[in-house]
Amino acid sequence: MSVLVAGHAVNDLYQGAVPAVVPFLVLERDYSYVAAAGITVAATLLSSVVQPLFGVLTDRRPMPWLVPLGMTLAGVGIGLSGLSDSYLLTWLAIALSGLGVAAYHPEAARLARRVAQDSHVGMSWFAVGGNVGFALGPVLVTPVLAFGGLAWSPLLAVPALVGGALTTVALRGVHGAASAGQVSAGRDDWGQFSRLTVVIVARSMVTFGLGTFLAIWVTGRVGGGPAAGAAALVVLFGAGAASTLLGGVLAGRFGRVRVLQVSYAVAVPAVAGVALVPGPAVYLTVALTAVALYVPFSLHVTLGQDYLPNRLGTAGGVTLGLAVSIGGLGSPVVGAIAGVWNLQWGLLSLVVLPIVAWVAARGLRSPVRV
Structure with a gap:
């Protein structure tokens, strides 16, 4: 499990890297809001299309080699993203990273569930690994690109190359342990799963919308240059990672479905606060938003x-x-609203999404496990 948790951190580091790269692309290449949102779409579009296919394939036949391969591609794509002035080539490099993320997740999640032997605690740690990695994305990207500019982007691929190599070496033992673990089977409930998917998509659109534009917004709100914006991303993703563990604790006491419902109710005023609260207090609303969105x-x-x-x-x-990942497809809408009116209105448009998640979550039932 430690191998899978660490690998998930490395893989999702590159999802967190995308919103941190965007401000540097805007600064050096003068991208518009819509063009900036298009970079986020590049990280999500291909990933969204092929990810179900990878899931179906790994259900039919284990493919442990997808774990290190996906991780490596995720890093290489980000590493290539700063090397060309061409918007198309930059878009394709980010898309390659998204493909790597898509290849990684289904098989890694399947292996993690087997290794955890049906333990929610084990799966919570696996999820935390991804959130920690997401939070570390801006921490890795900002100092590298602030010092060397986009030309230094190949350095960003180093964690993936190292992590992919180490995971390949360790994977034989992980796969052996995974094969031994069994999960109790039952009837597949596609209706409840579809409702849960609506919840996750709505939550994801909020997260990606904030991830794409939060650094730009906070920089203009409080001043301080790119560092102020990067700090907001660290608060969002760092508090989010910590809140993932809190979600496991709360679920053990109150139940998973109830925790989801309350979390998304809290997210409504929290997201509105990000757009409306002035000055440095915006960091507090960002932290509250992180708790509400990442506890579930x-x-x-x-x-x-x-x-x-x-x-x-x-x-x-x-x-x-x-x-x-499909949540990233909502970012161009936020960018379009920001372009017509202003970025504050773009961020305010995100408030409707936690409402959608809350409404959908109210129809969820706790699954019967046998």
């Missing part, structure tokens, strides 16, 4: 796998992959 994160994964106990790869591919 690991619960999505275990609920999804319990709704589809016979299709762990598919469930993992959707809850950790498709439903998460």
Whole structure:
């Protein structure tokens, strides 16, 4: 499990790297809001399309080699993103990174569930690994690109190359342990899984919308240059990573479905606060938003796998992959609203999404596990 948690951190570091790269692309290449949002789409579009396919394939036949390969491609794509002034080539490099993320998640989630031997705690740690990696994305990207500019982007691929090599060496033992673990099977509940998918997509659109534009917004709100914006991303993703573990604790006491419902109710005023609260206090609203959006994160994964106990790869591919990455497709809408009015109105448009998640979550039932 430690190998999978660390690998998930390295892989998702490159999802967190994308919103941190965007401000540097805007600064050096004068991208518009829509063009900046298009970079986020590059990281999510291809990933969204192929991720269900990877899930179905890994349900039929284990493919452990996808774990290090996906991780490596995720890093190489980000590493190539700063080397060309061509928007198309930059877009394709980010898309390659998204493909790597898509290849990684379904098989890694399937292996993690087996290794965890049906433990929600183990899966929570696996989810935390991804959130920690996401939080570290800006920490890695900002100093490298602030010092060397986009020309230094190949250095960003180093963690993936090292992590992919180490995972390849360790994977034989991980796969052996995974084969020994069994998960109790039951009836697949596609209706509840579909409702959960709506929840995750809505949550993901908020997260990607904030991830794409939060640094730009906070920089203009409080001043301080790119460092102020990067600090907001660290608060969002760092507090989010910590909140993922909190979600496991709260779920043990109150139940997963109830925690989801309350979290998304809290997210409504929190997201509005990000757009409306002036000055440095915006960091407090960012932190509250992170708690509300990330407390349910690991619960999505275990609920999804319990709704589809016979299709762990598919469930993992959707809850950790498709439903998460497809949220990036909403970023151009925020960018378009910001272009017509202003960025504050673009961020305010995100408030409707936690409302959608809350409404959908009210129809969820706790799965019956056998």
